[in-house]
Amino acid sequence: MAYLELRHIEKFFGAQHAIKGIDLAIEQGEFVVFVGPSGCGKSTLLRLIAGLETIDRGSLLLDGRDITALAPSQRDLAMVFQSYALYPHMTVFENMSFALRIAGRERADIRTRVDQAAAILDLEKYLQRRPKELSGGQRQRVAIGRAIVRAPKVFLFDEPLSNLDAALRVQTRIEIARLHRALGATTIYVTHDQVEAMTLADRVVVLRDGQIEQHGAPLELYDRPANRFVAQFTGTPSMNVVPVTALALLAEAGGHGGHGGDGGDGFVGIRPEHVFVHAPPAATALPGVAATVDLVESLGVETLVYARLDNDVQIVARGSDRSSLRAGERTWLSFDASAIHHFDRAGRRITPAPTLQGAY
């Protein structure tokens, strides 16, 4: 039996069906990330698990115990909020120890737990400061520390990094990953940032419109997205997905349409790193397609070339070579035929994915 089990959980806000029957089994020690676009229901799902919203239908089991109707304080879970939610008039020590004091723990026990958490989070020097005397990153660490001291069965993080600047976000992300390795605690983490999801998760759960689109290991989702939505949600820039008819070359290369159903009028997808940019006219000997450069983004470590085919379809290519191409210049695109994805009219992956070796 799974450690945390969501059984067909549903939530309504008035007439709005926000969570539409979620089934999910989470193993002990697993780091699971809920990701999806704004409004998909990821925070609501986390709040249902935390007990901050009531579950309308379905049930929730933790370690074999039905906790569906229990108050948040009885669930043995600890939540870390985006807003930190620290008490401004309390010191770091008082903030971190608050829940333990309320629970009536012994002073010595409280001291030990707070000191241990402070050591893990590098907060020992700040225990007597108030939140306003701390940086955003330090405040977030206090919020995490407040969860750690409770030694909960599951940690719940709701977009914990979104108030931090880009550099601090990366650093805190690394700290959270390190913390998870050190504590081995079961963790559920909500974010709209797919890079955070891909880098932190053992398993990513992609949500859309109150339902799970797909869940799996980060690279499983990247390499074998179940549908067009997941394909385009993972990876930046996102996968090029075009109607079969708009890029017949790819469709033919991958044998699209030979798989029955409505594949013939579906979509083909190719990630930017599987599109190659060549200088015409010499390259026209290669299989490929002519295009006009819209934009070149030189990022140092990689170059993104946005090019427009003659039928107005835009394709983005990612390469590690620097490029002297300029907007408006003609170019030639070829594709790694073994990396083409096929989706039917409804956007579902056509499996088994047809593969051909070579460039097209």
Ligand code: ATP
């Ligand atoms: P975001 O990334 O923008 O925070 P989210 O995926 O976390 O989005 P939720 O906050 O879970 O989305 O919201 C899911 C849906 O439920 C949204 O359409 C939202 O408007 C609605 N919703 C959430 N909370 C409430 C509430 N308390 N009352 C009414 N509707 C709500």
